[in-house]
Amino acid sequence: MKKLLIVLFAMLLMLTTACSDKKSSTDEKDNNKKEGPVTLKVVYKDEGPSNPVAKQYFESLSKALKEDENLDVTFELVEMPQGNYAEKLNLLLLSGDIPDMIYFQGGDLQISQQGLLEDLTPYIEKSKNIKNILEPHNKKRLENYPYLLWIKPLDSKVPVMRKDWFEKLSTSQALLDEPTVDNYYSFFKEMVSNPPGGAKKPTYALTAAGDIVEIDFIFKRAFGLSQTWLEKDGNYVYGKVSDNEKAKLEFYQKLYKDGLLDPQYLTKQWDTKEKAFYDGEAGVIVGTNGKIIDIYNGKMTQVNGEQSEVVVLPPAKGEDQGFTSTDITKESRGIAISSQSKHKDTVFAVLDYLASEKGQLLDRIGFEGEHYNVTDSGIELTDKYYAEWYARFWEPSEFKMEKPLNTPLLSEPAQKSRDLANQFYKEDNAFIIPEEYAANWDAMENLYKEYATDIITGKKPISEFDKFVAEWEKAGGKEITEYANKNIK
Structure with a gap:
């Protein structure tokens, strides 16, 4: 009897295992099914x-x-x-x-x-x-x-302008040879005082969409603002409250005062910024390297002819040179x-x-x-591809295809913009702001935008920058700077 029970238990165990294996196999098959519709x-x-x-x-x-x-x-x-x-x-x-x-x-x-x-x-x-x-x-x-x-x-933005206008300016070669901040100013000044398009075109040298972030891609590193947090005397200082930032804002104020920066840059959207560029109101705009520059190039030549293809301008050169450092946070x-x-x-x-x-x-x-x-x-790209x-x-x-591409993915200006972005690549040292500082940080950034806008547009003198720094530190800047110095490696 005892032996019979053992045999029956063994048979039951085998049956259970087999059923379990079958169920497991079915579940696995079900899990591998494509979901749909x-x-x-x-x-x-x-x-x-x-x-x-x-x-x-x-x-x-x-x-x-x-x-x-x-x-x-x-x-x-x-x-x-x-x-x-x-x-x-x-x-x-x-x-x-x-x-x-x-x-x-x-x-x-x-x-x-x-x-x-x-x-x-x-x-x-x-x-x-x-x-x-x-x-x-x-x-x-x-x-x-x-x-x-x-x-x-890399998502670096680069400045571009019409090639036919660029070639008419006497300051163009000096800018290419030595793109200092001063040479950029002379280049912008000539563009407006002696418009290469005739009939007061362009009416201003540079425009942007809503703030100075795009302009910073040209000039920020030239003023030594190479990273978000600058090393000074063995410690880190937030770039936007540094003397470097003060000098940069003073330069932007000069561009605005002298009519070189679009007075409506604060209210411009990306589409109105681009329209000003194609219509000849603005000489220079900034766009993401690569495909966006391709689109600028395609639309510009559609509107103004093949001679108006865009030329990519170099980043300004000073204490450093390059487009804004790349945030890897x-x-x-x-x-x-x-x-x-x-x-x-x-x-x-x-x-x-x-x-x-x-x-x-x-x-x-x-x-x-x-x-x-x-x-x-092979595959041939159309003009419509490059334009839109x-x-x-x-x-x-x-980019690999079964058939080869007979035409390049990027136009010559677009490829040059990508090459320049890679050439001047630099990693930033920014970090994700901890949640306990987030509300204060947003307020501090808004404070910066308020002062920066008022200084650039002449509502406040550049001397007010020191007042901004003091307010920034009271608003939480002291604590976040301490955090930065403990955590930046």
Whole structure:
């Protein structure tokens, strides 16, 4: 009897194990199934349902995912109201309406601190494509802040102007040979006092979109503002309260007073800034190196003829030279996945597909027959590609296709802008402001903007800068400076 019980128990154990193995095998098979059909809600600046190109892009992406990856995905684009995108997006998210895929252009830190954004690290580690195209600065930013993904070349901005105007100015060669702050001033001065376009064009040398950040890309490092925190006598000092910043603002005040800086730069948006450039009101604007410069070049030649292709100007030279140092604390913009999404794996599968060869064909060069044509010898890009197309998602440095590109991805000015950005690359030493200092920090930054604007526009004399420094320290500057000196390595 005892032996019979042992035999029966053994048989029962074998049966249970077999059933368990079968269930495990079935579960594994189920887990490997593609999710679908799925509707992913997407919010992306300027890529809403009212944008016909955006609609065509995401419809094409949906079709490609079905054909290439057997992913049945439909995209629901969110229309964002006009105004400050970061502010409007935060209002949307804090209302509880959280899309699956979110493009941020600022304002993400507050959202991630509430646990509403997914940590992308494990997804990237398991990815087929994305992990292979990350740039070095992308990797460092993800290590510090794993919630935003933005696989693009260095995002340094560079100054450009019309080549035909540039060649008419007698100060141009001196600027190329020795782009000092003084030579830049002489160059701007001649541009306005003896307009190369005739009939008082340009009316001012330089414009910007809303603040001085773009202008800083030209001049900041020339004034010794090489990093956010400057080393002085063995300690770190915040650059915006330094004597270097005071000298920079004094120079900007001079540009404004002498009519060289657009008096409406504070109210300009990116589109009105660019219109002023194409219409000849502004001689120089600043744009992100690479594809944006390509678009500037294409639109400028469309409006004013082939002779008006853009020329890239060098960064100003002084105590240092280069475009603004690269912040590696986090991506300043990029794609996030909502931690509340029911389709996180599918969202990342879409992002990973866009990093594949077939995904890049759509994302990088657009729609066949419009932006490129396929011939027996390879792929030829059209004028429309150079004038308007840009990658909505990834732009890795290496671009591989089954067929070769017969025409370069970037025009000559755009490629030069990218080369200059790489040549003058310098890492910043900024850090993510701890949450306990965040409210004070925002107030301190607003204080800087207020004083900087009033000084540049002449509402306050440059001597008021010392008052600003004192107010900044009282507002929390002393504590954050102590924190910086303990934590910057």
